[in-house]
Amino acid sequence: MRTWGGDQVTEAVAGSVELLRTVTDKDWTGVKASRLDWTCRQTAEHMAGDLIAYAGQLAGRAQTAYVPFELGFEEGTGQEGVLDVIETTGALLTATVRTTPPRVRAFHPYPFRSANREGFAAMGVAEVLLHTHDIAEGLGLEYEPPAELCASVLARIFPHVRPGPEPWPTLLWATGRGDLPGRAPVTEWRWANNLVLPTERLTLEGVTPASAADLVAGGDGGFVWLGDAPFEGTREVAAGLLQAYDGGVHRPEFGAFVLVRREDGRAVGSLAFHGMPDEEGRTEVAYDLVEPARGHGYATEALTALAERTLARDDVHLLYAAVEAANTPSQAVLTRAGFVRAEVAEEPFLEDETLRLYTRRG
Structure with a gap:
């Protein structure tokens, strides 16, 4: 997967x-920035402040809170000076993203308390695109950023938003700045960095x-794989995730996870849900490992951690997995992860008689 982040921040800025x-x-201090309560000047200063804040979080590896500093402007700084600061803070975020290892994460509150370098880059790009729009609208300017840049932001930090025919209007709609035919107006919104779940030896x-689109296209999804490539089941899971995203029903908590070995940062497999819980609080899980990683308990460790987290939710009461009857190693993984063989009466929906159902209840 092509490295994403630094170049895109530079392009947006x-x-x-x-x-x-x-x-x-023009007068930036007496004009409101579109629908915001801020003036155009305040919005531009906020943009610069966000860029340096994201650079600071990532560079300092903050883990529990924002690094306690703010950007200040010298008295008498004019509009040209503000834009100089935006260029400078953008360059600092670009440099930080480019020099931060891919597996590093730092604190950001929404929604899962952390983000990686791609997440901070995407948030920085979003801040620039959206607030440039706000300022431009306030000052009577036309502004439309590159469609590819907008689509990349949506695919990284708006996974819950169904893509529209054009990325820029979709991003504006998703952030309460515009309308889309057939969709209700957005009054409250948050972007969503990817969920990460640590275990003793792995990071999910x-x-x-x-990332799913890259996997489907035959890429590595942004991961360094043990054995140089993911198992084919991971690509199939990625295709299912993309289908859910295109349909507007993807939710990160019930998506797919790559299992990354903490000792060396190599990906060893994947674990995924087959959709949201049904009305009875049931959802299916599946997993795979690349061949060199099998036999070390990685699948058991990952499945146990994800099951415990998921079954602690109020909307999930049962996890289940369908396994081939002849696949005794996979059945052993499920048993070690707290799943039990379902009764025959619980298996009527399994059309393939060669499959066996395992369940774990909350």
Whole structure:
């Protein structure tokens, strides 16, 4: 998967500054930035503050809270100076993203308390695109960023948003800044960095739609795989995730996870849900490992951790897995992870008689 982040921050900032430099002679302090309560000047300063804050979080590896500092402007700084600061803080975030290892995460509150370098880059790009829009609208300018940049942001930090025919209007709608035919107006929103669940030897990293698309296309999904490539089941899971994303029904908590070995950062397999819980609180899980990783208990460790987390939710009462009758190693994984062989009466929905059902209740 092509490294994503630094170049995109640079692109977003360059496009913003190029546009806003055309109106530095206008009054930014007496004009509201579109629908915001801030003025155009305050919004521009906020943009710069976000860029340096994200760089600070990632560079400092903050784990429990925001690093306690704020960006300040010297008295008398004009519009040109504000744009200089936006360029500088954008360059700092770009450099930080490019030099941070892919598995590093730092604190961000929404929604799972952390983000990786792609997440911070995507949030930075979103801040620039959206607030440039706000300022431009307040000052009567036309602004439309590149569609690929908008689609990349949506696929990384808006996994719950069904893609629209055009990425930019979809991003504006998803953040309460516009309307889309057939969709209700958005009044409250949050972006969503991928979920990560640590275990003793592994990190379960939530797969974003962007990563899933790369896996489906034959890429590595942004992971370094033990044995150089994922098991084919991981690509099939990624295809299912993309289908859910395209349908607007993907939710990160019930998506797919890549199992990353903590000792060396290599991916050894995947674990996934086959959809949201049904009305009775039941959902199916599946897993696979690359061949060199089998026989070390990784699947058991990952499945146990995910099952405990999932069954602690109020909306999940039962997890189940369908396994081939001849696949005794997989059945042993399920048993070690607390699943039990279902009664024959509980298996009527399994059309294939060669499958066996295992369940674990909350």
